[in-house]
Amino acid sequence: MTEHLPRVITRRELRRLVPYTPQHILRLEKKGKFPKRIKVGEWLHEVMAWLNQKSGKSGETVAA
Numbered sequence: 061m062t063e064h065l066p067r068v069i070t071r072r073e074l075r076r077l078v079p080y081t082p083q084h085i086l087r088l089e090k091k092g093k094f095p096k097r098i099k100v101g102e103w104l105h106e107v108m109a110w111l112n113q114k115s116g117k118s119g120e121t122v123a124a
Contacts, residue, residue, distance in 0.1 A: 068098065068100070
């Protein structure tokens, strides 16, 4: 059943599958000739800064 679910591959796996440099793959992505990479998460420090800004307490930090 899991063989039908999409799977995210690592850059290392991509390098094994596709014999192009990362720069060439990026060029192909920008031209729409290669699947676009996906964003997997957020930067913790950016989220924490956003939370601190939303709370209005620039001097205090929110516990992680």
